[in-house]
Amino acid sequence: MIFNDDNEIIDVVSQRAILVGINSDDKDILIQNSMQELKELALAAGAEVIDMVIQNKSKVDPAYFVGKGKVDEIKLKCTALDANTVIFNDELSGSQIRNLEEKLEVSIIDRTTLILDIFARRAKTKEGKLQVEMAQLRYRLPRLVGLGRSLSRTGGGIGTRGPGEQKLELDRRRILDRISDIKRQIQEVKKHREIQRAQRKKNKIPIAALVGYTNAGKSTLMNKLLALTSEESKNKMVYSEDILFATLDTYHRRILFDDKKEFILIDTVGFVGKLPHHLVEAFKATLEEVVEADLLIHVIDASNENYEMQIKVTNEVLKELGALNKPTIYVFNKSDKVLDKVLYSIKNSLFVSALTGEGIDKLIKLIKDHLFKDMQTYKLLIPYDKGDIYSYLCDKTNVINTDYKNEGILVKADLDTINFNKLKKYIVQD
Numbered sequence: 001m002i003f004n005d006d007n008e009i010i011d012v013v014s015q016r017a018i019l020v021g022i023n024s025d026d027k028d029i030l031i032q033n034s035m036q037e038l039k040e041l042a043l044a045a046g047a048e049v050i051d052m053v054i055q056n057k058s059k060v061d062p063a064y065f066v067g068k069g070k071v072d073e074i075k076l077k078c079t080a081l082d083a084n085t086v087i088f089n090d091e092l093s094g095s096q097i098r099n100l101e102e103k104l105e106v107s108i109i110d111r112t113t114l115i116l117d118i119f120a121r122r123a124k125t126k127e128g129k130l131q132v133e134m135a136q137l138r139y140r141l142p143r144l145v146g147l148g149r150s151l152s153r154t155g156g157g158i159g160t161r162g163p164g165e166q167k168l169e170l171d172r173r174r175i176l177d178r179i180s181d182i183k184r185q186i187q188e189v190k191k192h193r194e195i196q197r198a199q200r201k202k203n204k205i206p207i208a209a210l211v212g213y214t215n216a217g218k219s220t221l222m223n224k225l226l227a228l229t230s231e232e233s234k235n236k237m238v239y240s241e242d243i244l245f246a247t248l249d250t251y252h253r254r255i256l257f258d259d260k261k262e263f264i265l266i267d268t269v270g271f272v273g274k275l276p277h278h279l280v281e282a283f284k285a286t287l288e289e290v291v292e293a294d295l296l297i298h299v300i301d302a303s304n305e306n307y308e309m310q311i312k313v314t315n316e317v318l319k320e321l322g323a324l325n326k327p328t329i330y331v332f333n334k335s336d337k338v339l340d341k342v343l344y345s346i347k348n349s350l351f352v353s354a355l356t357g358e359g360i361d362k363l364i365k366l367i368k369d370h371l372f373k374d375m376q377t378y379k380l381l382i383p384y385d386k387g388d389i390y391s392y393l394c395d396k397t398n399v400i401n402t403d404y405k406n407e408g409i410l411v412k413a414d415l416d417t418i419n420f421n422k423l424k425k426y427i428v429q430d
Contacts (some may be wrong), residue, residue: 004310014048015046015047015048015084015085015086015107016044016048016050016081016083016084016085017047017049017050017083017085017086017087017109018049018050018051018052018053018074018077018078018084018085018086018087019035019038019039019049019051019052019053019086019088019089019176020043020052020054020055020065020066020074020086020087020089021034021038021053021054021055021088021089021090022054022055022056022057022060022065022066022090023054023055023056023057024058024059024060025250027273030159031054032157033305033306033309034043034089035052035054035071035089037272037273038089038111038114038351039052040089040244041111041114041115041118041244041272042114044118044243044244044245045114045118045121046118047085047087050083051077051083052083052258053066053070053073053074053077055067055070056378058190060090061267062096063095063096063099064091064099064100064103065088065090065092065096065100071100071103071104073156074086074104075103075104075105075118077163078104078105078106081107083106084106084107084378085106085107085108085109085184086100086104086107086108086109087109087110087111087114087289088108088109088110088111089111090111090274091110091111091144091238091274091276092113092144093106094111097110097143098355103362110281111274112139112274112276112278113139115272115275115276115279116128116135116136116139116276116278116279116292117133118245119132119135119245119279120132120133120136121182122245122246122247123249124249125248125249126185127189127245128249130182130185130186130189130277130283130303131186131283132178133178133182134182134183134186134278135181135276135278135281135282135283136278136281137175137178137179137280138179138278138281138282138294139276139278141172141175141176141179153269157213165281167256171350173393175382182245190288193288195290197289197292198247200264204357204416204418205254205262205264206290206294206295206371206372207263207264207265207287207289207292207293207294207295208261208263208264208265208266208293208294208295208296208367208370208371209265209266209268209289209290209295209296210222210265210267210268210297210299211290211296211297211298211299211314211315212270212271212298212299212300212310212314212316213270213271213272213300213301213310213313214241214270214271214300215242215245215246215270215334216245216270216299216300216301216310217240217299217301217311217334217355218267218268218270219238219240219246219247219251219333219352220238220240220286220333220354220355221251221265221297221299221333221342221352221354222251222265222267223238223240223242223259223354224354224357224360225255225364226253226255226266228257228364229254229255229256229257234294236253238251238267240255243274244270244272245269245270246318247269249266249269250266250267250268251267251291251410252264252265252266252267252268252289253265253266253267257364259398259414260341260398260399260414261368261372261375261395261398262279262366262413263294263371266289266290266293268287268289268290269283269343271313271314271317271353272313273309273310274295275313277318279392280317280320280409284321287321288321290321290323291321291322291323292325294319294327294330294370294371295326295327295329295370295371296323296325296327296328296329297328297331297363297367297390298311298314298328298329298330298331299330299331300330300331300332300333300335301333301334302332302333302334302335302337302338302351303334303337303338306347307332311330314429327348327370328348329349329350329363329366329367329370330346330348330349330350331349331350331352331363331414332349332350332351332352333352333353333354334353334354334355335351335353335359336353336355336356336358337351337357338351345368348366350362350363350366362378372416374414374416374417375410375414375415376414376416377413377415378411378412378413378414378420378427379411379412379417379425379427379428379429380410380411380412380413380423380427380428381405381407381408381409381410381411381426381428382408382409382411382426383407383408384408384409386408386426389407389423389426392412393411393413393423396419397414397415397419398413398414399411399412399413400412400413400414410428
């Protein structure tokens, strides 16, 4: 339901969309995969996809993106199929949008606007909403002239969410002022996050971050790991659904296993092909969590035939963030949908199914091997008058066995470097 400035309900226009793409390198399979993803994005934004047009063209037309003849063909299709929206598979300039709207007399949406619209729908937290709004305003700023007609639409639909209806009349200066205001608010949230991050570092709790293409199953995997940990964590499941960009907000969850090994698991926003640069810039504050992580868990949809492209896209974003060379586990998820499970030739990779639990035990072992590699088993002799030390051992470490001797309690336990330095006066040799 959409409201106008007088808080009156406006009927939302049902968007019947034709998708348009350019095949510039004669690789049919690549353009088909890209257009299929565009279709899924359009459906996620609430549009009904009624046709798809692909033009083999080496260079983009500066006036219409596609050739003039193809524009005429698209106009005929719009009339015949009663389409009121045309969605392009690349980012359009302001003049291209203006020219296409004048020629086709329908709503013109490009891939960037489509992705930004989905983010505007899905953002739940204050920070997420601010980040999306800033990306939308930065996208619109150089297109104010070209977007004149599309920004005047009042029927709702793709491209009018987020800063949409109430801010369509903003001129360049007001947009710049709003961007500055959003930056200030995001900076305040960033300071709060830095305080939390500093506290985690002080407590020396290791951090693992889930990264990967959208809909690879990161949130489902987080929930599976939460289900295997403490009762407290089981009540902190995150939202997950088999759609593109089901979640945008960053989640932090404490994972505590039976052997007292604990770490913070972070679920980050998924990536997508041709991810708008404005969006990456806007979400950099959130994605800094990836840079600070001790381990990346790169989740890949093993059932997607285009998984190699998805790995490449994710790695490109990680490279831009300066996090590509971090220790990484490659998790090929959705193994329950894969018949031929030939393990890919990538170091530290394994098949799992976050849905069925297949391979999760191996994943947990890999995570522990990476995050707790400095942990060793020691024997400690705790005097009977040091009950607080014994309680600390039982509470904070994995106690393997306990033996009561005349001179004190002999404890065999796993210690990391921090606990070793804290308790080394009680360590005894075999």
